[in-house]
Amino acid sequence: MTYKLSLSPSQRHSRAKNAVAEFLFRQLTVPKVFIDAHWPNQSQRVDVMAVDRSGAGDVHVVEVKVGTSDLRSAVATIIPIPGHFKYLALFENDNYMLSESSLYAPDGMGRVGVIQVKEDHLGDLSVEIRVRAERFKFEASFKQVDNFTAANPPYIEIRP
Amino acid sequence: MPAYRTSIGLLAIHSAISLSDAIKSGTNGKRGKYQDHAQAAGELERLCVSTKVSDRKGITHLKWLIGQKSFVAYSQYRLDDTSVRQAVDKAERFNAWAYNSFKEVLRDL
Numbered sequence: 232m233t234y235k236l237s238l239s240p241s242q243r244h245s246r247a248k249n250a251v252a253e254f255l256f257r258q259l260t261v262p263k264v265f266i267d268a269h270w271p272n273q274s275q276r277v278d279v280m281a282v283d284r285s286g287a288g289d290v291h292v293v294e295v296k297v298g299t300s301d302l303r304s305a306v307a308t309i310i311p312i313p314g315h316f317k318y319l320a321l322f323e324n325d326n327y328m329l330s331e332s333s334l335y336a337p338d339g340m341g342r343v344g345v346i347q348v349k350e351d352h353l354g355d356l357s358v359e360i361r362v363r364a365e366r367f368k369f370e371a372s373f374k375q376v377d378n379f380t381a382a383n384p385p386y387i388e389i390r391p
Numbered sequence: 392m393p394a395y396r397t398s399i400g401l402l403a404i405h406s407a408i409s410l411s412d413a414i415k416s417g418t419n420g421k422r423g424k425y426q427d428h429a430q431a432a433g434e435l436e437r438l439c440v441s442t443k444v445s446d447r448k449g450i451t452h453l454k455w456l457i458g459q460k461s462f463v464a465y466s467q468y469r470l471d472d473t474s475v476r477q478a479v480d481k482a483e484r485f486n487a488w489a490y491n492s493f494k495e496v497l498r499d500l
Contacts, residue, residue: 260486261483261486261487261490284486284490284497285486285487285490285491286490286491286494287490287491287494287497287498288490288498373498377494388487389483389484389486389487390484390487391446391448391449391452391484391485391487391488391491
């Protein structure tokens with residue numbers, strides 16, 4: 232499986248984003264899933280974003296991290312992004328600590344979920360939830376969500 | 392898994408009928424009164440006219456699902472994989488249409 236060694240960091244990051252996007256697509260109800268979403272504005276970017284119920288439901292945002300990195304800063308990056316559910320997705324990272332208290336919102340309303348992306352010996356990726364996300368207060372409006380879904384073509388969706 | 396195919400197909404059909412009922416209830420406060428589910432599609436179509444929803448693709452999916460209901464529920468034959476996938480696909484497409492076309496109504500429920 233030498234091809235894995237030749238993948239660049241950005242390729243590995245994209246593989247993980249792809250796996251997480253597929254995972255959210257299967258978990259939610261006819262969601263619209265976006266990659267590298269400029270949400271909530273052009274100056275910010277989310278690795279993976281899914282809006283449940285074809286844009287009418289909850290907003291899920293995911294920060295994807297490949298390799299050993301500073302998880303506290305990764306969580307600090309995702310917490311201010313508006314979303315009902317927020318996740319940190321880890322790929323090629325075995326040092327994650329389950330008791331990470333920084334996963335919680337400062338006011339206690341919300342916990343960042345942790346998604347683990349794994350690669351088996353055949354090179355296939357699988358995704359599982361390590362920490363269930365808890366609902367955050369939504370710091371945006373549905374009008375913003377509607378504007379976003381109207382302006383950005385989804386990466387994955389069920390077409391009516 | 393073949394033993395569950397009929398249940399999956401029926402769930403797909405009834406989920407679409409239930410969502411159709413939710414749209415009607417959320418829009419005009421009334422539940423569908425029909426005994427015959429075939430009327431559900433007609434009622435939803437009339438609702439589309441009155442609420443000026445021009446995209447009617449979802450109605451086609453709902454009609455297809457309702458059209459399969461008797462066979463799925465009462466046939467002596469088990470569904471094959473293709474039929475189940477088709478029912479789930481139609482139900483998902485109906486869902487996507489419904490949430491796109493009646494976003495505000497379904498968000499408030």
